[in-house]
Amino acid sequence: MAAKVFVITGPSGVGKGTLIRLLRERVAGLALSTSATTRGPREGEQDGRDYHFLSRDEFARRADANEFLEHAAYSGNRYGTLRSEVERRLASGESVVLEIEVQGARQVRAAMPEAVLVFIAPPDPAALRRRLEGRGTDDPKAISERLRTAELELDAQQEFQHVVVNDELEKAVDELEAIVRAELCP
Ligand code: ADP
Ligand code: 5GP
DSSP states (O other): OOEEEEEEEETTTSSSSHHHHHHHHHHHTTTOOOOOEESSSOOOOOOOTEEEEOHHHHHHHHHHTTOOEEEEEETTTTEEEEHHHHHHHHTTOEEEEEEEEHHOOOOOOOOOTTTTTEEEEEESSSHHHHHHHHOOOOHHHHHHHHHHHHHHHHHHGGGSSSSEEEESHHHHHHHHHHHHHHHHHH
């Protein structure tokens, strides 16, 4: 079974993290790439597990040193996938899942045309606000900014190979699982 890169993208609050967690409970051998960010940790987030939390200077230094497979500015912070996160997993035969926003997904598609890209869409735009408010991790200003960005991201969905609408969670995980299994065992 060939190791692959799976990119799960879509607007903030659509359920990417939730779907990936459930997917990894169902499909063995899917490693999650830990991204780097300049955003500060949220309550309960751990450095090295949830993100590599970097200062702006450290992020810029690593970007200049070409250490990122992709990186993007999002809601006033920088986010990026370190090449080392992906390469060491692929080298050991593990497939890798990236949970990233749309600009980064486009960069991965350009750098790795063999990567499998999945856009997660909400059943309707109002669901994003409900889910971001319900998650309770972002203040109202951050939520507004994320929803503004989401409008642009939703316009980009037809660029992606696969689109999964996350309406009923179980059904969306089933669809994502089917896509991943078909790619792993064609
Ligand atoms: P993302 O990683 O895309 O920002 P999350 O996975 O953190 O999104 O999900 C945002 C919120 O929406 C969470 O509180 C999560 O429990 C909830 N959620 C995820 N999927 C669904 C769904 N299908 N229906 C209702 N709520 C959902
Ligand atoms: P959050 O601040 O909610 O953790 O993440 C904000 C957005 O950044 C989300 O859409 C998330 O998917 C995206 N993101 C997380 N890590 C990366 C990354 O490494 N690269 C890119 N381009 N986006 C990322």
